[in-house]
Each structure stands twice: as C-alpha cells, then as structure tokens.
Amino acid sequence: MARRSEHTREQLHDLALKAAGRIVAREGISALTARRLAAAIGYTVGSLYLVFRNLDDLILQLNAQTLDELHGQARGVAEKQPDPRKRLLALAGAYVRFAGEHRHLWRLVYEHRQPARLPAWYPERVARIFALIEGALTELAPARRPAEIRQAARALWSGVHGVCVLAMTGRFDDSSETAVQAMASLLVSNFLDGFVATARGARRPAARRRVK
Amino acid sequence: MARRSEHTREQLHDLALKAAGRIVAREGISALTARRLAAAIGYTVGSLYLVFRNLDDLILQLNAQTLDELHGQARGVAEKQPDPRKRLLALAGAYVRFAGEHRHLWRLVYEHRQPARLPAWYPERVARIFALIEGALTELAPARRPAEIRQAARALWSGVHGVCVLAMTGRFDDSSETAVQAMASLLVSNFLDGFVATARGARRPAARRRVK
DNA sequence: ACCTGAACACCGTTCAAGT
DNA sequence: ACCTGAACACCGTTCAAGT
Numbered sequence: 001m002a003r004r005s006e007h008t009r010e011q012l013h014d015l016a017l018k019a020a021g022r023i024v025a026r027e028g029i030s031a032l033t034a035r036r037l038a039a040a041i042g043y044t045v046g047s048l049y050l051v052f053r054n055l056d057d058l059i060l061q062l063n064a065q066t067l068d069e070l071h072g073q074a075r076g077v078a079e080k081q082p083d084p085r086k087r088l089l090a091l092a093g094a095y096v097r098f099a100g101e102h103r104h105l106w107r108l109v110y111e112h113r114q115p116a117r118l119p120a121w122y123p124e125r126v127a128r129i130f131a132l133i134e135g136a137l138t139e140l141a142p143a144r145r146p147a148e149i150r151q152a153a154r155a156l157w158s159g160v161h162g163v164c165v166l167a168m169t170g171r172f173d174d175s176s177e178t179a180v181q182a183m184a185s186l187l188v189s190n191f192l193d194g195f196v197a198t199a200r201g202a203r204r205p206a207a208r209r210r211v212k
Numbered sequence: 213m214a215r216r217s218e219h220t221r222e223q224l225h226d227l228a229l230k231a232a233g234r235i236v237a238r239e240g241i242s243a244l245t246a247r248r249l250a251a252a253i254g255y256t257v258g259s260l261y262l263v264f265r266n267l268d269d270l271i272l273q274l275n276a277q278t279l280d281e282l283h284g285q286a287r288g289v290a291e292k293q294p295d296p297r298k299r300l301l302a303l304a305g306a307y308v309r310f311a312g313e314h315r316h317l318w319r320l321v322y323e324h325r326q327p328a329r330l331p332a333w334y335p336e337r338v339a340r341i342f343a344l345i346e347g348a349l350t351e352l353a354p355a356r357r358p359a360e361i362r363q364a365a366r367a368l369w370s371g372v373h374g375v376c377v378l379a380m381t382g383r384f385d386d387s388s389e390t391a392v393q394a395m396a397s398l399l400v401s402n403f404l405d406g407f408v409a410t411a412r413g414a415r416r417p418a419a420r421r422r423v424k
Numbered sequence: 425a426c427c428t429g430a431a432c433a434c435c436g437t438t439c440a441a442g443t
Numbered sequence: 444a445c446c447t448g449a450a451c452a453c454c455g456t457t458c459a460a461g462t
Contacts, residue, residue, distance in 0.1 A: 261456070
C-alpha cells in the first residue's frame with residue numbers, strides 16, 4: 001500500500017518512542033514487541049527499522065528518556081533542600097518513589113542488556129544524576145578527596161538502588177512504599193553517619209563508649 | 213520413535229537442571245531455551261514438560277540451586293570469622309565474588325519474574341542467607357530489637373546487592389573485582405559505623421567535633 | 425507409559441515489491 | 444522515497460500419534 005508520508009522521519013521516531021513508553025508503563029516490559037509497537041502507531045514492523053537500528057536501540061533511547069525524567073525529579077527535590085544530609089535523604093526518597101511509580105520503565109533501564117559500545121550520550125545521563133549525589137556528599141564532607149566522593153556516591157547510590165531492586169521484584173515480605181522508604185532512609189542515614197565520622201583521622205572510628 | 217526409558221523421571225529432572233545451569237553459566241540467560249536444553253540432554257522439547265510445569269518452573273528450581281550454592285559459600289566464610297564486623301565484610305566480599313564468578317546464574321536469580329504464588333521452599337532459601345547477616349548484626353549491636361536487626365540486614369544487603377547489580381551490568385567505569393570489592397567494603401563499613409554509633413541514645417549522633 | 429514431533433501462535437529482523 | 448508484508452529463523456507450549 002505504501003501510505004503517503006504522513007509523518008516525517010523525526011515524527012515517526014518520537015511517535016514510536018512515546019508509544020513504547022506507554023506500552024511498557026501499562027503492560028510491562030514483555031509487552032513491548034516490534035509488531036505490537038508498530039500496530040500502536042499505525043505502521044507495520046518494517047517501518048520501525050527505518051527509524052531505529054533495532055529494538056535494542058529503541059529501548060536504549062527509551063531508557064535515556066526515563067533517566068531524563070528521573071533526573072528532572074531528582075533535581076527538583078535537590079534544589080529545595082539546602083542541608084546536604086536532608087537533601088540526600090530526600091533524593092533517596094525521590095528515587096524510591098520514582099521506581100515505585102514507574103516500575104516497568106525503571107526496571108527496563110537497568111535490566112536492559114547494554115550494547116558493547118554505548119553511545120556517549122548515555123553514560124552522560126547517568127553521570128548527571130550521580131553529580132547531584134556527589135555535590136551533596138562534598139558539602140557534607142568537604143575534606144574528602146574527589147575520588148573518595150565519587151566512590152562514596154556510587155557505593156551509596158548502588159545501595160539505594162539495591163533496596164529498590166529487591167523491593168520492586170518482591171523479595172521482601174513488606175514491599176509497601178513506606179517500608180521501602182524506611183529501609184532506604186536507614187541505609188542512607190547509617191552510611192552518612194559512618195562517612196562523616198570517618199572523614200577525619202582513622203579510617204575507622206576508634207573504640208566507642210561501651211554501653212554501661 | 214518413543215525411546216526406551218533410559219532415565220527415571222527424577223534422573224531426567226536432574227539431568228535437565230544441570231544442563232540448564234551449564235548453558236546459562238557458559239552462554240548466558242538468553243541461551244536457555246526449551247529446544248536448546250532438550251537437545252543438550254538428548255530428548256525433545258515435549259519431554260521437558262513431563263518433568264517441569266514450564267520454563268519458569270525450571271528456572272525457579274535452577275535459582276534455588278544457585279541460592280544453595282551461594283549459601284554454602286557464605287556459611288563457609290562466616291564460620292571462619294568470629295568477629296562480627298569482619299564477618300560482615302567477608303560476607304560482602306564473598307557475595308561480590310560469587311556474583312562475579314557466576315554472573316549469569318546470579319543475574320537469573322533476581323531478574324527472573326517470580327510467579328505470583330511462590331512455593332514455600334523458595335523464600336526459605338533467601339531467609340537462610342539473610343540469617344547469616346542478622347546473626348552478625350545481632351552480635352554487633354545486641355541492644356537492638358529483632359525488628360531493627362531484620363530491617364538493617366535487609367537494607368545493608370540490598371545495598372551490597374545493588375553494588376553487584378550495577379557492577380555486573382557494567383554501569384561503573386571501573387567494574388574490576390577489586391574496584392567492586394572496595395565499593396562494597398566502603399558501603400558496609402560506613403553503614404556499620406553508623407549502625408553501631410546510633411545503637412544507643414539519639415537516633416542520630418550529636419554534633420561532631422568540627423574540623424579545626 | 426514414555427516420548428516424539430508436528431502444530432499453533434508467537435518472536436526480531438530483512439528486503440523485494442508495490443505505490 | 445516511503446512503506447508494506449511476506450519470508451526466515453527462531454520462540455514456549457500442547458497434544459495426537461507412535462512404540
């Protein structure tokens with residue numbers, strides 16, 4: 001039939017990406033198939049391959065979109081909180097909330113098998129989110145070297161991420177928002193207590209006052 | 213052809229499970245297909261459905277096997293370390309090592325979409341591993357209530373898990389064993405410092421000595 | 425009773441053919 | 444030039460038919 005070009009290449013691209021997001025959000029990751037997506041935008045499978053290299057490419061771009069949205073939310077939260085400790089707790093809360101609200105899209109971000117050669121714009125998206133964490137950690141422990149801050153940001157945020165992963169995949173008996181929020185807060189506050197306490201002097205705090 | 217019954221039902225079951233483990237370990241999760249697995253054990257697809265309800269059922273049993281192996285390694289490490297703090301660090305190290313050595317099998321454990329009604333023996337497997345963490349945390353902070361210990365164990369281990377997740381899926385610039393081990397150690401030691409410090413008195417340590 | 429293998433309803437991806 | 448839709452080589456799962 002070869003329909004008249006009702007959309008430019010770019011429009012088709014955006015149309016497909018938006019539809020893909022809707023499908024994943026509403027019906028889960030496995031519902032995203034080439035045929036299903038093509039039907040949703042009123043084209044046939046073949047057309048998708050005119051705009052994307054393959055499904056992996058499409059998913060990567062969808063994930064970038066998700067990361068952008070996450071970054072937007074995180075920045076909004078970070079801007080409202082001048083105290084770095086409270087800011088980190090708020091960021092963890094925002095992360096948990098985001099994962100809960102967009103479970104499938106969020107799962108797709110980290111479950112998707114990355115291609116060997118990631119386009120440069122992808123890690124940049126991840127780095128932008130980590131920058132918020134690093135900023136707060138630097139304010140909290142200004143004496144730390146940049147490399148230490150980097151490592152701490154990654155360790156801490158992996159931790160928060162891990163809490164979400166296990167919660168979202170139903171590995172806890174209680175996976176309610178509040179229970180998960182509490183766990184994330186516990187992890188962050190204990191980590192920060194330790195991180196700040198060891199900022200100066202011995203890498204590990206000296207013997208503590210014994211419980212009487 | 214209907215081959216003579218060379219194996220009992222049980223032998224066929226074990227044969228398939230072992231072959232599945234080998235395939236996942238060597239060729240990755242996506243290589244595990246019914247046809248591929250059937251060929252590996254010298255039967256046809258149909259036979260698999262005589263022994264397993266479906267592929268999901270098979271994967272669940274494979275994951276239980278993986279969890280058993282992980283538990284074995286963890287217990288071995290735990291027994292050798294009487295000091296609870298060092299034990300937790302050793303356990304984190306063992307977890308990171310296990311994830312690195314059995315990346316695909318380990319990924320399958322937490323990426324596999326769990327059926328709505330898990331058989332009881334599955335969560336028991338997970339609980340056995342958490343018990344090791346809870347034991348060490350109790351020794352470290354005996355004043356804590358069991359519910360707090362439980363929550364802390366989950367928060368901390370989710371954290372260690374998260375470090376592995378991001379490392380294994382190549383989200384860090386440096387995903388070498390030593391780099392990941394360092395991150396896991398950092399997370400655990402800072403968390404424990406915080407956890408022990410706040411065990412008594414204020415939930416958050418009072419103002420600290422200022423850097424001069 | 426045990427096992428086969430064809431069948432069904434799907435996949436991702438390609439590409440000659442139509443307009 | 445744009446888009447189709449059939450084709451290819453796969454999936455998981457079922458089940459009548461063979462021994």
